Amino acid sequence: GFYLRHPNIWRKGLPFQYLVPPLFYLYVRAILNRETTFRKWDWLHFMPALLHAIELTPFYLLSTPEKLVYIKYMFSHSELLPLQKEGLLPPYFHPVLKTGIGIVYQIFQVRLLVLFFRKNSLWLKNNLVIWTWLKSLTFLTCLTYFFLFFVFFFHNGINLIDATLVPLGVILFFSTVNLMLNPRVLYGLKD
Numbered sequence: 247g248f249y250l251r252h253p254n255i256w257r258k259g260l261p262f263q264y265l266v267p268p269l270f271y272l273y274v275r276a277i278l279n280r281e282t283t284f285r286k287w288d289w290l291h292f293m294p295a296l297l298h299a300i301e302l303t304p305f306y307l308l309s310t311p312e313k314l315v316y317i318k319y320m321f322s323h324s325e326l327l328p329l330q331k332e333g334l335l336p337p338y339f340h341p342v343l344k345t346g347i348g349i350v351y352q353i354f355q356v357r358l359l360v361l362f363f364r365k366n367s368l369w370l371k372n373n374l375v376i377w378t379w380l381k382s383l384t385f386l387t388c389l390t391y392f393f394l395f396f397v398f399f400f401h402n403g404i405n406l407i408d409a410t411l412v413p414l415g416v417i418l419f420f421s422t423v424n425l426m427l428n429p430r431v432l433y434g435l436k437d
Contacts, residue, residue, distance in 0.1 A: 250321075253313040257302060263344050264295035267351035270387055274355050274380055278362045294347060301334050342398055348391035355384050379424055379431040386417045 249256045268291035275281065308316070335343075359381060363370065370377045390413040425431065 249317050250314065253310055253317050256313060256317050257305060260302060260340070261295040261299040264298055264347065265292065267348040267387075267391070268292065270383070271351045271355045271358075274384065275358055277376065277380060278358060294343075298340065341394075345391055345394045345398060348387075349395060352384070352388045352391050356388065359384060375428050376431050379428065382424070383417075383421065386413075386420055389413065390417060 272284075272288065272291065305313075305316075393413050
């Protein structure tokens, strides 16, 4: 009933889903390279989210009663929720695209860790907590995106929304516990 009471929030978070993979990647890159600013072309990482927000603008501009009618229809036909058309692209395209982008970023993130490890294996002993955190975070996000890939293409009756909540909940739980126990992982590597 939350979205029925607050219909203007419906679909507001969808563009942000495009930000998760590049932000994880940029975070790992910044920690490993001790970067404090964005590089010249880093803004391109945010283009899919921006384009999706622009694409959803017609929905965002609907009146509250029109959004409410749409939300009630979607809830009465819950099987359509993952298939809803989100802008210019065909239904079901954005979840697959978000997963594909996530997999590509995870590949680059793993590559970043491997290359860094090869060049700095002895140096990393001084930063074992942070190194373990980055490896664990990368491992969990890799599992999540590959799990989502298999769910999208081999779901066989699995509720897609519920299937995405489980791995995302695991990452959130792991990250929260790890950050509470090891807050220094946010500060980067020691020289």
